[in-house]
Amino acid sequence: FTRRGLNYTVKAFDREDALVRAY
Numbered sequence: 001f002t003r004r005g006l007n008y009t010v011k012a013f014d015r016e017d018a019l020v021r022a023y
Helices: 003-022
Strands: none
Touching: none
């Protein structure tokens, strides 16, 4: 993984987690 790719993935997971917490 590149740092940029990994960072993007982490942000995507955080967004998914935020949506899950919303529900």
